[in-house]
Amino acid sequence: MSTETRPVAILGSNRIPFARSNGPYARASNQDMLTAALDGLIDRAGIAGARLGEVAGGAVLKHSRDFNLTRESVLGTRLSPKTPAYDVGQACGTGLETVILTANKIALGQADSAIACGVDTTSDAPIALNEDLRTILLELNAARSNVDRVRALAKIRPGQIVPEVPRNAEPRTGLSMGEHTAIMAKNWGITRLAQDELTAASHHGLAAAYESGFEDDLVTPYLGLERDGNLRPDTTIEKLGKLKPAFGGSDGAMTAGNSTPLSDGASAVLLGSEDWASDHGLRVLARFVDAETAAVDHVSGRDGLLMAPAYAVPRLLARNGLGLQDFDLYEIHEAFAAQVLCTLAAWEDPVFSRERLGLAEPLGTIDRDKLNVRGGSLAAGHPFAATGGRIVGNLAKQLSELGRGGGRGLISICAAGGQGVVAILEAAGQQTAHGRQQTAKTRRGRA
């Protein structure tokens, strides 16, 4: 086994337009949508019939029958059936985590190519049996005599018909993600106006991306939907300002506008070694550089539920010898406008820097013109596990368009359970990740 790592290329991506919950994809299953997203990518890359190193995918809300969701989806695509696959789960970080896992295998030489993907449906969501009824049915199943079966069935009561619907709530706090974020927003003093401004910018950025044709080779229409169903190109700060608070009580600043809606959709990203890419005539859009995950103790309340990226990014920057300002593009997942703003505030805050990060100086501010330039989750919607693929594909293409000077992009995604997944991509024209990491090491050595 080689101890050397090799550069990992991002070669393309595809997603289906994201739909609002109970909309056009109401009847589409996770497997249907993921298969569609994969096939679109396979067509675009011209790799039908290829045996890839692996496909890693996942969904946050899964039916019990979806236990092998990614492999089953692969079998439905035009890839070689000899392509192995596995499922990954890290809540909203799932999509980016699949990219990290497959990229690492390519870097290590354990795979030459891979697809990282994710899907979620909140329409065709799994509904579980009432826990009491489930216990009775298990008892029935275990019964050995008819008398025992009748006894078990006799325990069924009308109230037990009420099913268990999955809730968007944290198991250990009982608070919804929105309620958690409202607490964060309050703790960080995030204004309604700032949230609405970020939301409007997201919609306008994504609308412009569609208008300019930027999304043409990133999105494949599905079930009659050509653009993301949540996109409101003509929204304004004024219009957003009229919405009633959805979280944080009657004086809360979070609304249905500046929070992502429940959505359905799927995305996929093709990765490979540079040799594999040239063998298949594929242009390298960007390179995967490095990634970091973090988690916070949101249960004690010391940190907000969605603050983990605020910890992950400084660690990632330190390892790579980079400052927060050393990026041309920032993709911060807009689970809620407030999440993005809390994260930016934390990075600017000398107290957070010292007390939480143990850094003498704050990371500082970023140029907001470089943030979520082509829109974010507030505009596109957020089918949980599909968001990472949307962001990676989108950023890789933006980096490929930066020109000969190259460039660097930062991805930050928050996830349920107090988690955060972050990564760095750089333009293909950039000095290789490999060489640059060496530079970072040398730099540290000098310091």
Added chain:
Amino acid sequence: MTDTYAQLIGNPIGGFLADKVGLPKPVRLDRYVEGAPLIDGSVLVGSAPGGRLGEAIAAVLAEAETPVDSRLDDEVRGALGVAGIDAGVWNPEAPADQRWKGLIFDATGIGSSEQLRELWAFFRPAIRRLAPSGRLIVFGSPPEDCAEPRAATAQRALEGFVRAAGKEVRYGATAGLLYVSAGSEGRLASSLRFFLSPRSAYVSGQLARIGAGGDPSSIDWERPLHGKVALVTGASRGIGEAIARTLERDGAHVVGLDVPDLATELEAVMSSIGGSMIAADITGPDAPALICDELEANHGGIDVVVHNAGVTRDKTLGGMDEGLWALLMEINLTSEERIDDALLERDVLNENGRIVCVSSMSGIAGNAGQTNYSTSKAGVIGMVESMAPLLVERGSTINAVAPGFIETQMTAAMPIAPREAGRRMNSLSQGGLPVDVAETIAWFASPASSGLNGNVVRVCGQSLIGA
């Protein structure tokens, strides 16, 4: 001593009527309880750009483990981080449910009248979030130290702001101003702690100057006077007794002094606090020598001297015979001067010593029927001012408190009209307690208060009289 009106207002019907008629509604003030945290709640800290006290303020709050908030873009946040305070964020434009027990603003960066706007910007959105018995504290630079006239003007203006704010804050909250000279940042801790804590319950609309002095070494804030010996004159009852008990609580060995007629009462007080006693008439010609002998022989000198003994002999000037004048002046002023002279001449006052005098509102405002008393108490202020430069040379300090209406046997014996006027005509709509005077004296007496010299601080609930 019973404040019947406050009791009446305290019941629902009385409270309702007071609201309707617009009568003052005194609240029960928070007072210090041994072992309690510095301040019972969180504080909001802010700074005008260029302030120089952020680190010193943050160090005090960090040591006291006080929860702190600040605006995210406030300069002071860097100092809070350095001090190890995991400060919360306050943004007046965003939804918030914060309430603070203290509002602290470093105004030392204000260099012109235009920049006084910073006061407004900090306090306006926060003042209504100040909790009952809250504290509004402004830090400034002594105007006389400012090189630029405009800076001096702006710094002098802080006084008006604090006095007005003291009259606006409600439910037992108070306001205070601390002028800290350049280089004295390290000496502000005892004063910030006093102004923040419930020890300053009845001190409002007041200012103090923190200047040169010895470096306060590390101190046990629960027992700042541990190992110190304190002489308290007039210690057998009233305010004097409260002073003795408070200084003992703070760790001092108290030597109580009173006239031989009150020896029994004095002994009762001193034995209950494990103190010593001197039964002597301070007006006696040999009293200063006797006191010095006693302190030298049995206590190895003295660390804290509290000139509390005093009398009133009220009579309008036209009807006042010489005896009333002379006796009062002898007790209230001349004897104190003679004792101080002896203590200094014989070097009985130890290094880092403290002299704390009890003046009076009458000494500031003057009072009809009290020409003798007002003269003596104004003289006490003069003594503090004139002696301060002498004491600073010896590494010691002299300061005074000036009580307003304090609930004692003396005030209980007053006719109802002046008594009620005295109680209500202040920002807290009530009389103070002897312990409020004692706590203020204990602040001056602390070894950490080396930067306080020549101050006269009123303990009057921001009385309208003499304001």
